[in-house]
Amino acid sequence: MASEDKMNNDVEVETIITPRRSFINQAISMPLATVGLLSNIDQTNFVVNAAETSVTSTANAEITSKIFLELKGLPNSESDGIEGDIITIGLFGKDAPQPVSILNQLVSSSGYPSKCKPKETRALQREQLEANKVYNSCMETQDTKGVNYDLSTVWRIVKDEKIDLGAVSGKFIAREYPMFEGKNSLKHDAEGVVSVRLGNDGGFGFTIYMGPGSGSSDNYLDETNIVVGRIIGGIDVVRKLNEVPVIQSSSVGYKALAGGDPSKRSAPSRACRYGSSELYCNEFKPLKKITIFRTGVVN
Numbered sequence: 423m424a425s426e427d428k429m430n431n432d433v434e435v436e437t438i439i440t441p442r443r444s445f446i447n448q449a450i451s452m453p454l455a456t457v458g459l460l461s462n463i464d465q466t467n468f469v470v471n472a473a474e475t476s477v478t479s480t481a482n483a484e485i486t487s488k489i490f491l492e493l494k495g496l497p498n499s500e501s502d503g504i505e506g507d508i509i510t511i512g513l514f515g516k517d518a519p520q521p522v523s524i525l526n527q528l529v530s531s532s533g534y535p536s537k538c539k540p541k542e543t544r545a546l547q548r549e550q551l552e553a554n555k556v557y558n559s560c561m562e563t564q565d566t567k568g569v570n571y572d573l574s575t576v577w578r579i580v581k582d583e584k585i586d587l588g589a590v591s592g593k594f595i596a597r598e599y600p601m602f603e604g605k606n607s608l609k610h611d612a613e614g615v616v617s618v619r620l621g622n623d624g625g626f627g628f629t630i631y632m633g634p635g636s637g638s639s640d641n642y643l644d645e646t647n648i649v650v651g652r653i654i655g656g657i658d659v660v661r662k663l664n665e666v667p668v669i670q671s672s673s674v675g676y677k678a679l680a681g682g683d684p685s686k687r688s689a690p691s692r693a694c695r696y697g698s699s700e701l702y703c704n705e706f707k708p709l710k711k712i713t714i715f716r717t718g719v720v721n
Contacts, residue, residue, distance in 0.1 A: 480609070484517075489513065489529045489719055490511070490529075490717065491511070491571065493507045493508075493509065494713045495711055495713050496712050497662075508659065509653060510654050511616050511651045514651050514652075517650075520604050521650045522650050527568065529717035529719060530570065530719065534626075536568065536569050539598055541553065560596035569590055572714065573713055574714045575713055575714065576589075576708055579663060579664065581664055584632060585629065587629075588627035599624070602618045612633060613633030614630065614631070614657050615652050615653075616630055617629050617631065617647035618650055619647050620646060624647075670706070
């Protein structure tokens with residue numbers, strides 16, 4: 423009886439092992455190129471799936487802090503008067519810790535610590551005197567006052583695409599730009615997504631995205647910017663900003679120069695004040711000055 427049980431078990435084991443042996447033998451007999459191709463396909467699928475799972479919707483991203491901006495100069499749609507309008511931004515400190523830290527400092531009373539740029543050299547005496555004045559003014563407060571967004575401006579509105587804010591003024595215009603760093607795990611996937619330009623050529627400013635389908639079919643902001651938050655209050659103010667008239671007198675030349683891509687223009691340039699050769703530096707600038715009058719952290 424025991425002999426029959428052993429025979430049955432041997433049959434069952436052989437039934438399982440035989441197909442596996444057959445599969446292994448087939449794999450061994452395959453040309454190496456074919457096996458390598460299958461291996462590459464498996465690895466490609468794995469990488470794609472891993473990338474898909476690492477990207478999160480901004481609607482689900484965790485908000486770790488909140489800041490507000492009060493704007494002045496935005497025409498009220500219900501009257502001819504001017505009043506303050508407030509935008510509240512929820513920041514994604516876990517997804518973009520370094521840029522979010524800088525933004526939190528830029529709305530604080532102490533500001534973001536930044537050194538003065540080297541003194542500029544100008545060809546004309548009048549321009550050199552102005553450059554000297556700006557530099558000396560900067561040096562007076564370099565060690566006692568950090569940069570903040572108070573009295574900065576909205577400096578570019580590309581209708582239905584993006585709004586750039588935070589062009590600093592006064593004693594801050596001669597400060598070194600921050601270096602925004604990080605890996606962008608979030609996309610510009612909804613109206614009101616807030617981002618900063620990677621690197622240091624975007625100035626102190628930040629960008630509000632106006633939503634998919636409204637602008638360029640290829641969202642260049644996903645390549646140039648890192649998402650840091652989203653608008654959680656005052657989206658109506660953002661939509662009013664989107665409708666503000668802007669300078670477009672050189673739009674043909676601008677599009678020829680920048681290939682129609684507004685991302686080609688990064689930070690606002692002081693050179694515009696001196697009649698720079700950058701002919702299109704004022705393109706998309708609001709016709710009426712809109713100021714960030716007051717900022718702060720929402721508790």
